[in-house]
Amino acid sequence: MSTRRKVGNLLGLAVLSSLAQGPMHPYELSRTMRAHGDERSVKFTHGSIYMVVEQLERAGFVAEHGTERDGQRPERTVYGLTGEGRRELQEWMRDLVAEPRHEYPEFVTALSLISALPPADVAALLTRRLDRLAALRDEARTVVDGALTAGVHPLFLVEEEYRMAQLDADSAFTRAFLARLDGPDGWTRTWQDHHDTNPEEIP
Amino acid sequence: MSTRRKVGNLLGLAVLSSLAQGPMHPYELSRTMRAHGDERSVKFTHGSIYMVVEQLERAGFVAEHGTERDGQRPERTVYGLTGEGRRELQEWMRDLVAEPRHEYPEFVTALSLISALPPADVAALLTRRLDRLAALRDEARTVVDGALTAGVHPLFLVEEEYRMAQLDADSAFTRAFLARLDGPDGWTRTWQDHHDTNPEEIP
DNA sequence: TCTATCATGTAACCAGTTACATGATTTT
DNA sequence: AAAATCATGTAACTGGTTACATGATAGA
Numbered sequence: 001m002s003t004r005r006k007v008g009n010l011l012g013l014a015v016l017s018s019l020a021q022g023p024m025h026p027y028e029l030s031r032t033m034r035a036h037g038d039e040r041s042v043k044f045t046h047g048s049i050y051m052v053v054e055q056l057e058r059a060g061f062v063a064e065h066g067t068e069r070d071g072q073r074p075e076r077t078v079y080g081l082t083g084e085g086r087r088e089l090q091e092w093m094r095d096l097v098a099e100p101r102h103e104y105p106e107f108v109t110a111l112s113l114i115s116a117l118p119p120a121d122v123a124a125l126l127t128r129r130l131d132r133l134a135a136l137r138d139e140a141r142t143v144v145d146g147a148l149t150a151g152v153h154p155l156f157l158v159e160e161e162y163r164m165a166q167l168d169a170d171s172a173f174t175r176a177f178l179a180r181l182d183g184p185d186g187w188t189r190t191w192q193d194h195h196d197t198n199p200e201e202i203p
Numbered sequence: 204m205s206t207r208r209k210v211g212n213l214l215g216l217a218v219l220s221s222l223a224q225g226p227m228h229p230y231e232l233s234r235t236m237r238a239h240g241d242e243r244s245v246k247f248t249h250g251s252i253y254m255v256v257e258q259l260e261r262a263g264f265v266a267e268h269g270t271e272r273d274g275q276r277p278e279r280t281v282y283g284l285t286g287e288g289r290r291e292l293q294e295w296m297r298d299l300v301a302e303p304r305h306e307y308p309e310f311v312t313a314l315s316l317i318s319a320l321p322p323a324d325v326a327a328l329l330t331r332r333l334d335r336l337a338a339l340r341d342e343a344r345t346v347v348d349g350a351l352t353a354g355v356h357p358l359f360l361v362e363e364e365y366r367m368a369q370l371d372a373d374s375a376f377t378r379a380f381l382a383r384l385d386g387p388d389g390w391t392r393t394w395q396d397h398h399d400t401n402p403e404e405i406p
Numbered sequence: 407t408c409t410a411t412c413a414t415g416t417a418a419c420c421a422g423t424t425a426c427a428t429g430a431t432t433t434t
Numbered sequence: 435a436a437a438a439t440c441a442t443g444t445a446a447c448t449g450g451t452t453a454c455a456t457g458a459t460a461g462a
Binding site: 010093096163 | 213217220241243304305306317325328356364380394
């Protein structure tokens with residue numbers, strides 16, 4: 001990562017945060033994070049948790065807190081936060097909240113190459129996109145409503161609110177783009193020209 | 204990637220798109236993409252281009268088109284798009300435009316763990332964030348204005364417009380969040396309580 | 407001519423993903 | 435009791451980042 005953080009993966013942050021509630025073994029991290037619905041906000045899989053815990057240990061942010069054994073199941077190593085780990089958690093969080101960074105959403109890339117598609121096709125594709133955006137928005141809404149009626153405090157749902165706000169902005173942009181395509185302000189014209197003069201056939 | 208695309212890296216898409224203009228060697232890809240300002244929309248470095256070209260070749264999307272030599276500089280291998288590559292470019296673009304996917308912006312992760320910070324601190328951090336968001340917005344505006352006066356067609360700047368829309372939504376959300384923090388609707392209360400009852404000290 | 411920067415590529419390393427291994431429990 | 439699923443972990447592979455290597459030109 002560009003950051004000079006010793007562990008750059010955001011999954012590491014989520015693990016630090018979980019361990020702030022008390023020591024756990026990696027599998028338990030996996031379970032509780034999954035149960036808590038964290039997979040909507042952090043990308044992780046079973047395997048990646050073991051990896052990141054290892055990294056955090058190398059960096060001195062977590063340390064072995066003992067080992068347990070339960071019947072003949074494999075022995076589990078329990079990890080706990082170190083002082084350094086606690087400090088890193090705070091600092092990292094403060095940084096993320098205060099400093100937005102330049103990211104690379106897939107749609108940005110696609111837009112930057114949009115002239116590779118013929119304009120008529122793009123109109124159809126954007127229309128389809130509006131549908132899908134609405135579906136994602138509904139999904140978020142459902143998650144939030146479900147959690148609220150289950151008694152979760154709204155504070156623990158702000159990330160979904162943010163997501164919805166971004167989805168709304170995406171929809172609005174998409175609609176505006178569509179409008180410019182339909183309108184006779186010359187957009188489609190130059191675009192089509194660009195296509196015609198750019199044979200793109202180099203066999 | 205979740206996609207069953209043979210090459211999942213979006214840099215691969217940008218390379219396919221560049222090669223649609225004609226065969227090139229990797230260094231030239233690097234130069235033209237950089238000159239064209241693509242680094243704002245796709246993350247790449249010198250080294251990653253060589254890597255992705257190799258992957259594209261393994262996948263059959265590009266092929267050696269010959270080798271050149273210029274003086275005693277290292278010999279350059281020129282790559283061109285194959286028929287498969289051209290098809291992949293189209294299909295991939297259509298997919299990206301029509302199907303938004305679930306992504307993991309850093310701020311979403313931070314928000315999902317926001318209760319790890321004390322509420323008073325968060326207010327200050329969000330205020331700082333507003334500044335930084337404004338700066339990023341200005342930056343995008345400047346890029347766009349510069350390009351427009353240099354004669355670039357707006358079609359080639361839509362990705363910056365999108366970025367600005369997302370930044371605006373981010374600002375609006377941040378302001379609303381701040382307002383809820385200040386307001387006496389109980390938010391800060393439960394939050395602070397959560398902090399007090401959650402000692403987070405496991406030394 | 408010495409030094410800096412450009413042009414071009416390779417290699418070494420670290421991170422992340424996926425698949426696999428194996429005993430325990432639950433379901434049919 | 436066979437099949438499926440859960441609990442727990444490791445290993446192998448692939449991808450991405452960084453640092454390095456080396457000749458060529460250009461500026462001081």
